[in-house]
Amino acid sequence: MAELEFYGATGQVTGSCHILRLGGRTVLLDCGLIQGGDEAERGNRGPFPFDPADIDAVVLSHAHLDHAGRLPLLVKRGFTGTIHCQKATAALMRILLTDAAHIEAGRVRRENRRRSDRGEALASPLYEQDDVERTLKLTSGHRYAAPFEVLPGLRATFRDAGHIMGSAVVALEFDGADGPRRLVFSGDLGQYGDPILRDPVSPGPADVVLMETTYGDRRHRDMAASLTEFGEVLERAHQVGGNVLIPAFAVGRSQELLYNLGKHFDDWHLDRWQIFLDSPLAIEASEIYWDFAHLFDEEASELFRQEDFMPSLPNLHFTRTADESKAIAKLKRGAIVIAGSGMCNGGRILHHFKREIGDPKTQIVFTGFQPRGTLGRRIIDGTDTVRIHGEHFPVRAQVHTIGGFSAHGDCEDLLRWFGDIEPDAAGGRAAVYLVHGDPEATASFQGRLQERYGVAAHMPQVGEVITL
Numbered sequence: 001m002a003e004l005e006f007y008g009a010t011g012q013v014t015g016s017c018h019i020l021r022l023g024g025r026t027v028l029l030d031c032g033l034i035q036g037g038d039e040a041e042r043g044n045r046g047p048f049p050f051d052p053a054d055i056d057a058v059v060l061s062h063a064h065l066d067h068a069g070r071l072p073l074l075v076k077r078g079f080t081g082t083i084h085c086q087k088a089t090a091a092l093m094r095i096l097l098t099d100a101a102h103i104e105a106g107r108v109r110r111e112n113r114r115r116s117d118r119g120e121a122l123a124s125p126l127y128e129q130d131d132v133e134r135t136l137k138l139t140s141g142h143r144y145a146a147p148f149e150v151l152p153g154l155r156a157t158f159r160d161a162g163h164i165m166g167s168a169v170v171a172l173e174f175d176g177a178d179g180p181r182r183l184v185f186s187g188d189l190g191q192y193g194d195p196i197l198r199d200p201v202s203p204g205p206a207d208v209v210l211m212e213t214t215y216g217d218r219r220h221r222d223m224a225a226s227l228t229e230f231g232e233v234l235e236r237a238h239q240v241g242g243n244v245l246i247p248a249f250a251v252g253r254s255q256e257l258l259y260n261l262g263k264h265f266d267d268w269h270l271d272r273w274q275i276f277l278d279s280p281l282a283i284e285a286s287e288i289y290w291d292f293a294h295l296f297d298e299e300a301s302e303l304f305r306q307e308d309f310m311p312s313l314p315n316l317h318f319t320r321t322a323d324e325s326k327a328i329a330k331l332k333r334g335a336i337v338i339a340g341s342g343m344c345n346g347g348r349i350l351h352h353f354k355r356e357i358g359d360p361k362t363q364i365v366f367t368g369f370q371p372r373g374t375l376g377r378r379i380i381d382g383t384d385t386v387r388i389h390g391e392h393f394p395v396r397a398q399v400h401t402i403g404g405f406s407a408h409g410d411c412e413d414l415l416r417w418f419g420d421i422e423p424d425a426a427g428g429r430a431a432v433y434l435v436h437g438d439p440e441a442t443a444s445f446q447g448r449l450q451e452r453y454g455v456a457a458h459m460p461q462v463g464e465v466i467t468l
C-alpha cells in the first residue's frame with residue numbers, strides 16, 4: 001500500500017513538505033519553512049500532522065529554506081532518520097540552516113525584550129544551532145544519476161533540476177497497489193539556458209508527477225532581454241547619480257548576478273562602479289558554488305578553467321563584517337549593492353533601504369520571486385510607504401523587476417520539463433498533481449497542461465491523500 005498525503009506548499013508557494021507512506025513506513029519529501037508574515041510564523045510553530053519520531057527518512061530536493069528550513073525542528077521534535085540529498089545540497093544546508101538559527105535567535109531576543117517589558121511569558125526559538133548540528137549529522141549526500149535505497153523497497157535517484165547548486169528532481173521507485181510505480185517530484189525547477197547551472201534534466205518515465213507551479217501563469221522576459229534591461233538600469237542609475245540596491249537570495253541569485261556582472265563588465269561600463277556582495281551568507285554560498293565547479297554548465301566550466309576563480313571583477317568587495325557593510329553608506333552614488341534577504345524580510349538590505357528607499361535616484365532591482373506577505377512583494381506592488389524596524393519610510397526609489405534572472409522556470413520551462421517525461425508504452429501520460437504555487441498560478445498552469453498535452457492535472461488540498 002502506497003499513499004501520498006499533501007501537506008506543505010499545497011495551494012501556496014512555501015513550506016514544501018509531502019508525506020509518502022509505504023508499507024507502514026513514512027518518508028517526507030522536503031520539510032520547508034512557511035515564509036511571509038505572522039501567519040506563516042504561527043504555521044511554522046504549529047504541530048506537524050505526524051509524529052516526527054515516526055518518520056523513517058527525508059528525501060530533500062534542495063537547500064532553500066522553504067524546502068529544508070523546518071528540518072532542525074523535525075529533529076528537535078524527535079526525528080532520527082536519514083536526510084537524503086544531493087552532495088552540494090548538504091554543503092549549502094550547513095550555511096543556510098546555521099544562518100536561519102542565527103536569525104531566529106536574534107528575532108527571539110528582540111521579541112523577549114518587548115515581552116519582558118510587558119511582563120509576558122518569554123518566547124523560545126523555533127530551533128537553535130544545536131538542533132542544526134544534529135540535523136547536519138543525519139544528512140547523506142548523493143551524486144546525481146546515482147540510484148540509492150531510501151528504505152527497503154524504496155529507491156530514489158536525483159537528477160539536476162537546474163534551480164540552485166545541488167537542486168534535484170527526485171524519481172522514486174516502489175511497489176504500488178498495481179505493481180511497480182514511479183513517482184517524480186520536481187522540487188523547484190530552474191530555467192533552461194540559465195548561467196552557471198546546467199539545464200533541468202529529464203527525469204525519465206513516471207506514473208505520478210508532483211510538480212511546482214511558482215510561475216505557472218507567466219513567461220519571464222528572456223535572458224537576453226533581461227540582461228539588456230539590467231544594463232539600462234545601470235546606465236540610468238549612473239546618469240541620475242544614485243546607487244543600485246539588489247535584494248538577492250544568498251544562494252543562486254547572488255552567484256548568477258556576479259557571473260553576469262563579470263561577463264558584461266565592459267558592456268555595462270562596470271569600471272565606473274563599486275560592487276558589493278554585502279552578505280556573509282552569500283559570500284559563503286559563493287565559495288561552495290566554486291567548490292562544486294564540476295556541476296557547472298559548459299560556458300561556466302570554460303570560464304572557470306580560464307580564470308580559476310569566478311567572476312573576474314576587480315571592483316568587487318566582499319563585505320563580511322557589519323562595519324564594512326556600514327561603510328558602504330558613505331557612497332552616495334556609484335555603488336551596486338547585492339544584499340540579503342532576497343525577500344527583504346530581514347538582513348542587511350533593510351539597512352540600505354532605510355537610508356536610500358526615500359531617494360528617487362536609488363534604483364531597486366528585484367530578481368527573484370516575492371511571496372505574499374513579504375516586504376519585497378509590497379514594494380513591487382507599489383506601496384508608497386514601508387515600515388522597517390518599526391519606522392516608516394516613503395518609497396521614492398525606482399523599482400525594477402527583472403524576471404529573466406529568476407531561479408524558477410516560467411510556464412514554458414515547466415511545460416518543456418513535463419513534455420520530457422516519457423509517456424508509458426500505451427502513450428498514456430502520468431497523473432499530475434500541482435503544488436508550490438499561488439492558486440491562480442497553479443490554476444493557470446493546469447489550463448496550459450490541458451491545452452498542450454491533454455493532461456487533466458489535479459490541484460490537491462492540504463490533507464488530501466492519494467493512493468499510488
Ligand SMILES: [Zn+2]
Pocket residue numbers: 062064067163188
Ligand atoms: Zn527553491
